[in-house]
Amino acid sequence: MMNDFLIFENISKKFGKQQVINNVTFPVSKGEVFSLLGPSGCGKTTLLRICAGLEEPDNGRVILDGKDITDFSPNKRQVNTVFQNYALFPHMTVRDNIAFGPRTAGWNNKKIASEVHFFLELIQMSEHKNKYPHQLSGGQRQRIAIARALINRPLVLLLDEPLAALDLKLRQRMLIELDTIHDQIGTTFLFVTHDQSEAMSISDKIAVMNKGVIEQIGTPAQIYEAPTTSFVAAFIGDTNFFEGTVSEMINSEISRIAPSDFPEITVYNDKHLSIGTKVYLSIRPEKLNIAKTQPNTDKLINIFKGTVEDIIYLGSMTKFWVTTQNYKLSIIKQHSSFLLDEEPIRWKDEVWISWNPEHGYLLDQYAETDENLLTIPT
C-alpha cells in the first residue's frame, strides 16, 4: 500500500530459547502516532530496537520508505530513538547533547547553530542550554532527549516508554507537549508504552501486544469499543466478561445467550453465530445503567436485579460492584447531573442493572491464560 511508510514484515526474534517476537507483521503510515501497547515483557522494546538496528531479527524484514533497512547498522538508518532512561551524554551541555547528531553528520556550523536554536525554542529550554544533564529535572531531560533525536530529522522517531519515569502530573503535561511537538514537526512516531490511557490519548493507531504477538491493531476507539480478543478487552480498561452458548435467535441480528453463571442475556449477534456456539461477551462498566427503581421494560433491554457489594467514589464518577446470582458486575456511573432529590445508592441496596444489547461485544477469541487480567481489582 502507498500509505505503508514503515513495515514490519514477519519479524521473529529469540533470546536463547525464549521466543520474544513471534512472526509480527504490521504497517505504520506516514506522519501518524503509532503505539505499541502491551504488558511489561511482551517484547515492545525488542521490536523498537529491531527498528533502530540495535537488535537483529532472526527472521523478517523492516522496510522504511520503500527501502529494506533490515541489514543497515544503527548509524545508517534514518530513525532516531528516545531511550527509556533518556541516555543523555553526562559530560556534554544541553546544547552539545542536541548538536551531537548534526556534528557527527558533518553539517556546517551555521546550520547546526540555527537548528539547535530552533529545537531549544521548540522544547522551551533555551535558557538552560549551557547546563549539564545532572542539573536538570526529569521532565527537562526528557525534552532534551526528544530534541536530540528530532534534530536529525528522522523519518521515524522511536519512543520507548518516554514518560514512564515521570510522576503522574508531569506525565500528563509531557503527553500534551509530545502531541504539540508531533503536530509541529509531523514526523512519524512509533511509541512504546504499557500504559493504556497514555496510548489512548496520543495515538492515531494502537497495536496491542501480548507475549510476542500482536493481538489487535486499530484506532483507540476501535480497540476500546470492539476488542477482538479477551486479552485486548481486559487490558484496555475494565470490562465484564460472560461465557456461554447461543440459546435463541430472536431475529437476524439479535440473539440470546445462556451464560453458565448468569441469567440469559440478549446480545447483538452481528457475527451470525448459530445456536449452540460457544461465545464470550464483553460489556464495559460505563455501558451499564444502575437504578434503584425498575426501568421501563422494553423486551430487548437486559434488566437484572442485584445487590450492591461495593462502592468507590472517584470524583467525576462512582464505581459500583453489584452481585447477581454469583456474578460480580462492575458498573461506572458518571455524575452528569447532581440531583439532590435523587436517593443515593448505598451499600447492600437492591438495584436494577440494565443495558442495551448493542453495548455488549461478542469476542472472537478467549484465552484461559488471560483469566488473571480479568479479575477486577478491588
Add this chain to the structure above:
Amino acid sequence: MKYKSRFSKYVTWLVLFFFYLPMVVMTINSFNNSKYGITWKGFTLQWYIDMFNNPKILFTLMNSLIIGVTAMLVSMILGSLAAFCIHYYRTRLQLFHNNLILIQLGVPDILMGMSLLLFFISIHLKLGLLTIFFAHVTFCISYVTMVVLARLQNFDFSILEAAKDLGASWPVIIRKIILPLLSPGIIAGGLLAFTLSIDDFVITFFVTGPGSTTLPVYIYSMMKHGNPTVVNAISVFIFIATFILVFFTQKLTDTKKK
C-alpha cells in the same frame, strides 16, 4: 551533618604524628650540618649540593623515570582494557579475571620479586631495564584496573547505543564519549601506577641487573655504604614530588565533582 568531637581530634593528631614525625625529622636533618644527624650542628645546604653533584643519583633517577613512565603508559592501556572487559562482559571467565587481579594486590612483594626473577631466568631474559619494566607493569596493571573499574561503576552503557543511534561510528564513540568520560579514571590509575613504580624497592631489587639500578635501590646501597645525609635530601625531594602527584590523583578521582 557535622559532628564536633574531641575524640576524632585526638585520633587525627595521633595519626598525623605517627605519619609525619619521621618526615619532619628527616627534613630537619637534611639541613643539619652533621654526618649522622644525632645532634643539631648548624644549618647547611651541603647535602643538597652533594645530591646535585652526584652523577650516579641523576643516572639512577633517569632509570627510575624511564621505567616509571613506560610502565605507567603500558599499564594504563592494559589496565583500562582489563577493567572494560571485566565490567562489560560479566562472563565466568571475567569473574575469574577480576579475582586474579584482586589477588595480585595482596601477593607479598618478596614473593612476586622472587617468582619474576625465576621466570626471567628460566626464559633466559637478561636482567636489566627491560625486566624491571615487565615486573613493574605486572603489579601496576592491578591498580589501574581497580581505579578504572570504580569509574565504570557509574558509567551508563546505554549512552553508547544512543551515540550509535545518533549516527556515530565506533571511532567517534571512543573519541567523543568513552575517552572523555573515562579519562579521569585512566589518568588517576596511571598516576598511581607511576608513584608505585618510582618508589618500588623489593621487586626491583630482585630483577635488577648491572647498569639498571633505580633510585630506590641506589638509596639503599648509599645507606649501607655511603653518606646517609644525602639520602635525607633525596627523600625530601621524593616526598614533595609524591605529595604533588597524590594531590592531583585525588583531584581526578574526586567523584563528587561530576
